[in-house]
Amino acid sequence: MADTTIMDKLVSLAKRRGFVFQSSEIYGGLGSVWDYGPLGVELKKNVKDRWWHAMVHAREDIEGLDAAILMHPKVWEASGHVAGFTDPLVDCKHCKNRFRADDPRIKGTPGQPDAQCPVCGSKGTLTEPRLFNLMFKTFMGPVEDQAAVVYLRPETAQGIYVNYLNVLNSSRQRIPFGIAQIGKAFRNEITPGNFIFRTREFEQMEMQFFVKPGTDVEWFERWRAWRMEWHQGLGLDPAKLRFSQHGPGELAHYAKAAFDIQYEFPFGWQEIEGVHNRTDFDLGRHQQYSGKKLEYFDQAANERYLPYIVETSAGADRVALTLMVDAYREEQVEGETRVVLGFHPAIAPIKAGVFPLVKKDGMPALATRVYQALRRRLPVFYDDSGAIGRRYRRMDEAGTPFCVTIDGDSVTGGTVTVRHRDSMTQDRVALDQLDSYLEARIRGS
């Protein structure tokens, strides 16, 4: 299967089964903005819940935060985004398309007569590169004047930095400690694409860990390893995960060291999370721009310092895409193609399908009772339409790990079959054990 075909198939499966839809589709769609349908919203929620659990609930040294999307405009001056969050772009004067100046499809030098537009093929119509800020601007208050310009945040991290003393003073934390946040971020990306890989509105899962200067290198190494373990724990193919270190030329202005965690997508190795040693750059800048002291006072050592920050920054949408790509497979079964999303049971949107084998002999009534009992604890799906094989296939495509079938023996003997998505084998399970049977496999695997 050609690699691009996999992405096309996934986009079509995502729409058909209600994972992801194009935004405003009935109006022709909005570029690189996507909506999550019933299954997609569950998948993404499971990703975020697992992250929140690993970061906030399972650790004593991290607190949660939910800062607003809109922030004081000076935040973005201090952070460097107003001056530096830019891409050099060129326009085609003929077809009006816009490209990054380093777009490999451009032949020749933009601004010169030899340059050729990669879309319409015109020569000499590409402008000189101009800097284009990736932040979305909007206006606050009734008058659209310069003073009221605010930005949609391009990252969630700044909400953490400006609240670090609030969190410190209102919790029992001492350095080293972290603040975790999940929230929307917006970037007017100029070469968006690859489905939900790069979008203009997305969700970040960011954690900023505040440490004493001098201990930053060892904390950076710890976080790097922990974050890789987290991705592996989602059931991703370990051979498709790797670190990629930023060389001196690639390091962001604030970073002392940076590693990307990359996944091998059908369109190549790409970042899914960044782990950065940001030094005291952020707190230093906010201290300078706000005029407020942001130092930490270590009572035991009787010393003051500006903490260093180790950041872990992942995209919830990108992780959701990674899971879908990693899970997608096609198999030949009895002369037919079976499409499977082999999700780890803990992140599968639906945990079990519940089916009466046939619509008679008391099976639908018992199946309904089983379904009603299970759905109090797990996302489950009832289906009594069509041949049982077709119902299994529908659940395979949705990534549902278990199917519970109620047959004649269930009515008389109080047992059901549980069919496993990946092996397609079946177990006979007593009805009063069904809850614990499923829960153990969803939790434990």
Ligand code: ATP
């Ligand atoms: P890239 O080089 O891919 O643009 P970046 O280095 O700008 O990413 P960061 O600013 O480090 O990315 O953002 C951290 C994480 O946020 C990324 O690893 C990614 O998972 C997610 N992310 C960033 N930009 C987008 C986007 N436009 N769409 C979806 N997710 C994004």
